[in-house]
Amino acid sequence: MSDIDIKRISYLAKLKLPQEKEEFYANSLKEIIKWVDNLKQIDTNEVKPLHNVINATESIRNDEINKHNSVEEVLSNAPERAQNFFKVPKVVD
Amino acid sequence: MKQSISQIKNSLKKKSISVEELHDEFFKKAKLNYNNAYNLITDKAQNKSLINESQKRYDNSNSLPLDGIPLGIKDLFCTKGVRTTASSKILSNFTPNYESFVTQQLLNNGSIFIGKNNCDEFAMGSSNETSHFGPVINPWKNKNEPNNNLVPGGSSGGSAAAVAEGSCVASMGTDTGGSIRQPASLCGIVGLKPTFGSCSRWGIVAFASSLDQAGPLTNCVEDAAHILNSINKYDFNDSTSSNHKRDDYVKDLNKKFEKKIKIGIPSDYLKDVSQDILNQIENAKKVLSQHDIEFIDVEFTTTEYALSTYYILAPAEASSNLARYDGIRYGVREKGENLDDIYLNSRTKGFGDEVKRRILIGAYVLSAGYYDAYYRQAQKVRRLIKNDFERILRDVDFILTPTTPNEAFKIGDKLDPISMYKNDIYTVPTSLAGLPGVSIPSGLSSNGLPLGIQFIGNYFQEKKLLQLAALAEKELAFNE
Numbered sequence: 051m052s053d054i055d056i057k058r059i060s061y062l063a064k065l066k067l068p069q070e071k072e073e074f075y076a077n078s079l080k081e082i083i084k085w086v087d088n089l090k091q092i093d094t095n096e097v098k099p100l101h102n103v104i105n106a107t108e109s110i111r112n113d114e115i116n117k118h119n120s121v122e123e124v125l126s127n128a129p130e131r132a133q134n135f136f137k138v139p140k141v142v143d
Numbered sequence: 144m145k146q147s148i149s150q151i152k153n154s155l156k157k158k159s160i161s162v163e164e165l166h167d168e169f170f171k172k173a174k175l176n177y178n179n180a181y182n183l184i185t186d187k188a189q190n191k192s193l194i195n196e197s198q199k200r201y202d203n204s205n206s207l208p209l210d211g212i213p214l215g216i217k218d219l220f221c222t223k224g225v226r227t228t229a230s231s232k233i234l235s236n237f238t239p240n241y242e243s244f245v246t247q248q249l250l251n252n253g254s255i256f257i258g259k260n261n262c263d264e265f266a267m268g269s270s271n272e273t274s275h276f277g278p279v280i281n282p283w284k285n286k287n288e289p290n291n292n293l294v295p296g297g298s299s300g301g302s303a304a305a306v307a308e309g310s311c312v313a314s315m316g317t318d319t320g321g322s323i324r325q326p327a328s329l330c331g332i333v334g335l336k337p338t339f340g341s342c343s344r345w346g347i348v349a350f351a352s353s354l355d356q357a358g359p360l361t362n363c364v365e366d367a368a369h370i371l372n373s374i375n376k377y378d379f380n381d382s383t384s385s386n387h388k389r390d391d392y393v394k395d396l397n398k399k400f401e402k403k404i405k406i407g408i409p410s411d412y413l414k415d416v417s418q419d420i421l422n423q424i425e426n427a428k429k430v431l432s433q434h435d436i437e438f439i440d441v442e443f444t445t446t447e448y449a450l451s452t453y454y455i456l457a458p459a460e461a462s463s464n465l466a467r468y469d470g471i472r473y474g475v476r477e478k479g480e481n482l483d484d485i486y487l488n489s490r491t492k493g494f495g496d497e498v499k500r501r502i503l504i505g506a507y508v509l510s511a512g513y514y515d516a517y518y519r520q521a522q523k524v525r526r527l528i529k530n531d532f533e534r535i536l537r538d539v540d541f542i543l544t545p546t547t548p549n550e551a552f553k554i555g556d557k558l559d560p561i562s563m564y565k566n567d568i569y570t571v572p573t574s575l576a577g578l579p580g581v582s583i584p585s586g587l588s589s590n591g592l593p594l595g596i597q598f599i600g601n602y603f604q605e606k607k608l609l610q611l612a613a614l615a616e617k618e619l620a621f622n623e
Contacts, residue, residue, distance in 0.1 A: 130476065141481075
């Protein structure tokens with residue numbers, strides 16, 4: 051196992067770790083990754099990955115519009131809104 | 144003495160108690176929130192019309208299967224118009240506009256929700272200590288150290304403590320790697336995790352979608368069967384919901400098995416366990432052998448890889464599921480100069496340490512260069528684990544294991560994440576295989592704390608599994 055680049059991982063996870071916590075998380079991550087490393091001992095060349103344990107085909111539906119929510123309901127939990135939209139800071143310069 | 148759902152329903156039918164009196168009795172206890180088992184207790188005014196409707200049905204002798212029964216609901220189920228937080232700061236202001244499938248079934252069957260049960264944040268934990276709203280306290284005390292507060296287990300710790308303290312008749316939990324069975328065991332009650340695909344995940348705050356499953360925590364096996372009858376249904380809105388015919392789990396619960404049954408005891412599970420835990424298995428074996436049940440030693444070849452597999456797959460799925468919490472559409476938004484700042488600040492301040500840790504593990508094992516070595520390899524090993532269970536279940540009808548490797552421990556005692564993760568050693572393999580498992584109380588430890596045993600059955604064989612659990616429950620109670 052190579053060193054863990056905690057800055058890169060936290061960037062991927064959209065988390066901003068305070069400097070003093072970086073080492074804490076890096077060490078914790080290292081220990082856990084070392085702990086799960088035993089899976090590498092197993093020869094799985096002939097094994098297919100398992101996605102769905104019950105072997106059933108996942109159900110799909112026709113792409114039809116079903117109206118369950120009103121605009122008001124959808125926006126009722128919005129931290130900030132403007133008319134019928136979620137409001138965020140300006141994105142384009 | 145705690146009463147079963149059937150007994151309570153009889154009292155309601157005979158009018159020796161009214162639905163409102165029943166509600167008030169539990170509501171008052173819940174209101175004290177003595178063990179912090181609730182994040183929210185439903186206002187009586189909010190339940191008033193449900194109470195009245197339920198009473199009317201009793202008056203007209205057409206009561207529903209769970210009519211008037213006060214339930215606790217893990218704060219992971221979306222409940223329409225009732226705050227749902229997943230015990231996280233980031234959802235601490237969230238009020239869903241819809242009802243989860245499972246809780247809707249419970250409402251359709253007449254039950255009344257006493258409140259939302261505290262749990263580990265986003266169901267990530269085995270001790271209920273990661274909740275933003277503080278730890279839940281186990282109602283049980285170690286008789287040798289009666290002043291210490293103990294954990295109830297997790298993640299459905301509030302649901303387990305609520306049933307154990309008697310502030311609701313039964314509760315709903317969710318189980319990803321043991322989160323129903325482990326707290327049930329540590330609180331001395333029954334906990335059932337149905338087969339993956341039995342009970343819809345729609346409207347449950349997602350943790351690891353290939354593992355999450357809803358199930359009941361109850362005082363007795365029969366109550367679990369009553370709840371399962373209500374919630375075990377196909378749901379079109381959950382793409383992994385299985386469309387098979389469901390049984391009536393209450394009917395014939397106490398019926399004898401038609402033929403001799405075989406139960407496997409995995410010898411590899413019992414290496415290095417304490418005498419207290421070993422006694423539970425030995426005792427169960429002794430009392431059940433008097434029936435037409437044969438016990439066989441079995442051995443898994445994949446047990447030592449189960450926790451590693453789980454702690455790759457579950458965080459990977461979690462990091463993906465929790466990407467939705469960004470402070471934009473719902474949940475708590477933190478201030479930021481620009482959009483990216485809002486994401487970063489909302490997530491960093493909104494998630495607790497354990498959730499952050501799991502998101503980081505997940506992001507790592509899914510990242511370029513590591514995906515094949517960790518995530519894909521774990522998915523392959525998951526198949527081997529499933530095959531291992533299928534091999535053993537060709538020779539035996541059920542598997543008997545301890546539910547947990549230890550009794551309830553002191554709040555704050557386990558700080559190291561790996562030693563915490565090891566709590567789930569007996570429940571995680573079943574979850575990875577997607578099989579049903581039920582934990583029932585089996586006796587007390589030398590410290591006077593409850594311990595549980597777990598029966599594992601075959602896919603969608605909850606009926607037989609509960610029949611066995613009911614038999615064991617009766618025999619073990621008699622034995623005590």
